[in-house]
Amino acid sequence: MARILIPTPLRQFADKHDTVELPGATVGEVLTALTTRFPDLKKHLYNDEGKLRSFVNVYLNDEDIRYMKKDATPVNDPDTLSIVPSIAGGLDEAVLSKDEILRYSRHLIMPEVGMEGQLKLKSAKVLLVGTGGLGAPLGMYLAAAGIGKIGLVDFDVVDFSNLQRQVIHGTKDVGKPKIQSAVETMSDINPHIELVKHETALSSENAFEIFADYDIVVDGTDNFPTRYLVNDACVLLKKPNVYGSIFRFEGQATVFAYPGGPCYRCLYPEPPPPGLVPSCAEGGVLGILPGVIGLIQATETVKLILGIGDSLVGRLLLYDALGMKFRELKLRKNPECPVCGDNPTVTKLIDYVEFCGVPHQEAPPEPVAMTGDIEPTEVKAKLDRGDKFTLIDVREPHEFQICRIPGSTLIPLGEVPKRVGEINAESEIVVHCKSGARSAKAVDFLRQQGYKKVRNMKGGILAWSDKVDPTVPKY
Amino acid sequence: MIEIERGPWREMVNHAQAIYPNECCGAMIGKIDGDAKTVSHAIALDNVSVGSQAARYELSPKDLLRAEREARERKLDLIGIYHSHPDCGAYFSETDLKNSCPWYSFVVLSVQKGRFDHANSWLPNAEQTQAEKEELIWPES
Numbered sequence: 001m002a003r004i005l006i007p008t009p010l011r012q013f014a015d016k017h018d019t020v021e022l023p024g025a026t027v028g029e030v031l032t033a034l035t036t037r038f039p040d041l042k043k044h045l046y047n048d049e050g051k052l053r054s055f056v057n058v059y060l061n062d063e064d065i066r067y068m069k070k071d072a073t074p075v076n077d078p079d080t081l082s083i084v085p086s087i088a089g090g091l092d093e094a095v096l097s098k099d100e101i102l103r104y105s106r107h108l109i110m111p112e113v114g115m116e117g118q119l120k121l122k123s124a125k126v127l128l129v130g131t132g133g134l135g136a137p138l139g140m141y142l143a144a145a146g147i148g149k150i151g152l153v154d155f156d157v158v159d160f161s162n163l164q165r166q167v168i169h170g171t172k173d174v175g176k177p178k179i180q181s182a183v184e185t186m187s188d189i190n191p192h193i194e195l196v197k198h199e200t201a202l203s204s205e206n207a208f209e210i211f212a213d214y215d216i217v218v219d220g221t222d223n224f225p226t227r228y229l230v231n232d233a234c235v236l237l238k239k240p241n242v243y244g245s246i247f248r249f250e251g252q253a254t255v256f257a258y259p260g261g262p263c264y265r266c267l268y269p270e271p272p273p274p275g276l277v278p279s280c281a282e283g284g285v286l287g288i289l290p291g292v293i294g295l296i297q298a299t300e301t302v303k304l305i306l307g308i309g310d311s312l313v314g315r316l317l318l319y320d321a322l323g324m325k326f327r328e329l330k331l332r333k334n335p336e337c338p339v340c341g342d343n344p345t346v347t348k349l350i351d352y353v354e355f356c357g358v359p360h361q362e363a364p365p366e367p368v369a370m371t372g373d374i375e376p377t378e379v380k381a382k383l384d385r386g387d388k389f390t391l392i393d394v395r396e397p398h399e400f401q402i403c404r405i406p407g408s409t410l411i412p413l414g415e416v417p418k419r420v421g422e423i424n425a426e427s428e429i430v431v432h433c434k435s436g437a438r439s440a441k442a443v444d445f446l447r448q449q450g451y452k453k454v455r456n457m458k459g460g461i462l463a464w465s466d467k468v469d470p471t472v473p474k475y
Numbered sequence: 476m477i478e479i480e481r482g483p484w485r486e487m488v489n490h491a492q493a494i495y496p497n498e499c500c501g502a503m504i505g506k507i508d509g510d511a512k513t514v515s516h517a518i519a520l521d522n523v524s525v526g527s528q529a530a531r532y533e534l535s536p537k538d539l540l541r542a543e544r545e546a547r548e549r550k551l552d553l554i555g556i557y558h559s560h561p562d563c564g565a566y567f568s569e570t571d572l573k574n575s576c577p578w579y580s581f582v583v584l585s586v587q588k589g590r591f592d593h594a595n596s597w598l599p600n601a602e603q604t605q606a607e608k609e610e611l612i613w614p615e616s
Contacts, residue, residue, distance in 0.1 A: 005547070007578060008507065008553055018547070043601075044577075044578075044601075055575075056576075057536045059536065059537075059540055062540075064536065064537075082543070084539050085539070085576035086534070086536055086574070086576075087500075087534045087539065087574060087579075088531070088533035088534065089498075089531075089532055089572075090530045090532055091563050091568055091570070124527070125527065238521070238523065240525055258525075259535050260537055304525055305525070
C-alpha cells in the first residue's frame with residue numbers, strides 16, 4: 001500500500017485526484033495498480049514499449065528508485081511515491097571542423113554519441129588532479145576523446161621510478177615537470193583541445209579558484225589530504241568527483257558528489273590513522289593497475305558528459321587484478337555526512353594535512369635521540385676500519401633483493417619484536433631501511449627494550465647510494 | 476495563455492540577470508483555470524548541469540519535487556519551468572525540446588549583455604518533437 005502524488009497536469013487523466021492510495025508491495029506493483037485504475041495515464045507515463053518515458057522519474061519518499069531497487073523497491077504503508085519529470089535544456093552551440101569530424105568519426109557514427117554527444121564533449125571542461133599513475137591514461141584518453149578543455153594539476157617532476165606505470169611520460173622526460181611532459185603528449189594526441197597547466201600543489205587556498213573553471217573534477221591523487229580536499233571542494237561547488245584509487249594489485253572507482261549521490265565522506269567520514277594505510281611508494285603497485293582504474297574513471301567522465309549509460313554514482317567498483325575480478329558495493333548518501341548531509345558541519349575548506357594527522361614537515365617524527373643518528377659516511381668508515389658493530393636492515397625481503405649494504409642482517413620491521421633475541425644487547429647497533437622512517441621506529445622499539453647503543457642510519461639506503469656508493473640502485 | 480504576476484516576474488528577471496552569463500532555471504507556481512494560467516510564485520532552483528552552464532541547464536528532480544510539494548502546501552499548482560538564454564534569443568532550442576516534458580509551460584528569458592531583453596513561453600508536444608508558442612503576459616517594467 002502506498003500513496004501516489006499526481007502532478008497537476010496529469011490529474012485530468014486521474015479523475016482529478018491529486019493523491020491516490022493504491023495497493024502493492026513494490027514500486028512496480030503500485031505503478032501497475034495506478035495505470036490499471038486510470039488507463040489514460042499510461043500513455044503519459046510509459047512509451048510504446050511499456051517502459052517509463054525517458055523524462056519520468058519515480059521517487060519513493062525522498063529517494064530516486066533508480067538508486068534503490070528500481071521497480072522491485074519495496075513499499076510500506078506510510079510511503080509516498082512521487083512522479084517527477086527530468087528537465088534540462090540549453091543553447092545549440094559549437095560546431096566541429098572537417099578535421100574534427102574525421103578524427104571523431106568512430107564516435108559520430110554511434111547514435112549514443114553522434115554529433116550532439118561529440119559537441120557535448122567539445123564544450124566540456126574537465127580538471128585532472130594529478131598526472132601520475134591514474135592521470136596518465138586519463139589524460140591521454142580524455143584528450144583523444146575530444147574533451148574541449150582539460151586542466152592539469154601537478155607540481156612533481158618525472159622520475160625513473162614513475163615510468164613503470166605513468167605512460168604519459170617517457171624516458172626522455174625524466175627530470176622534466178610532469179605537467180609539461182603530460183601536455184606535450186596530450187597535445188600530440190589531439191591538437192584540437194585546450195590544455196591548461198596548473199603547476200602547483202592543490203590546497204584549501206587555491207582549490208575553489210582552480211575548480212571554478214571546470215564542470216567535472218577527476219581525482220588521480222595518491223594521498224588522503226588531497227583526496228578529502230578534492231571531495232569537499234567538489235561537494236561545496238556541486239561538481240562531480242570521478243574517483244579512483246590503487247594499491248598493489250587492487251583498485252577502486254566511483255563517482256562522488258554527483259547531485260543526490262554520496263560523497264567520499266559518506267563512505268569514509270574520517271581518514272585512517274597516519275601510517276596505517278601505506279602509499280604506493282611504500283607498498284608498491286602493479287604498473288598496469290592504474291591503467292585499468294584510470295580508464296574506468298575516463299569512461300565515467302565521458303558518460304557523465306554524454307549523459308548516457310548507468311554511472312557509478314552510488315556504486316563503488318572494486319577491481320582485483322590477481323583474482324581478475326570486479327565486484328561492486330552499493331554506496332548510499334549518508335544523511336549525517338559532515339559535508340553533504342542534511343546538517344553539514346564542514347561548510348568551507350579546512351586544513352586537510354592537519355585533518356589527516358600528517359605531520360606538516362616532510363621528515364618523519366624524530367625519535368628521542370640518545371646517541372643521535374649516524375651518517376651513512378660514518379657507517380662506511382666504521383665498516384672500513386673493521387669496527388665491531390651489528391648493521392640491521394629492517395626493510396622487507398623483496399627490497400633486500402633489490403640492493404643491500406654488505407654485512408647487513410635482514411630483520412623486517414614487523415619481525416623485530418619476535419626476533420629481538422637475535423640482537424646482542426651488548427653490541428653497538430646501527431639500523432637502516434630505505435629512507436630512515438622504518439628504522440627510526442625500530443630504534444625506538446629497541447631503546448624501549450633496553451638497548452643502549454642503537455643508532456639510526458640517516459636517510460637509509462637512498463642516502464647510502466647518494467653519499468657512499470652510487471652503484472647501489474635507488475628504487 | 477500564461478500570465479506572470481509582478482512579484483514572481485521580478486524574481487525571475489533578477490535571477491536570470493544575477494546568474495548571467497550562465498543559464499538560470501526555476502519553477503513557476505500558481506492557478507490554472509482552463510487554458511488560463513496565472514503564475515503567483517516563482518521558485519529559483521539550482522542549475523545542476525555538469526556541462527557548461529553558459530549554455531546548459533538541468534533541474535534536479537529533487538528540487539522539482541520540493542517545488543511540487545510547496546505548490547501543494549499553498550493549494551496551488553506547479554504550472555511551468557523557466558530558464559534563461561544568455562546573449563541569445565528566447566527560442567526553444569533542440570536541446571530544450573529534447574530534454575523537456577509535455578506537462579508544463581516552458582518560459583525562456585533572453586538576457587542580453589546581462590540585462591533582460593524579452594521572453595517567450597513554449598508548450599512541447601508529447602513526443603518532444605515540436606513546441607508550440609504560448610501567449611505570455613508579463614507586467615511591463
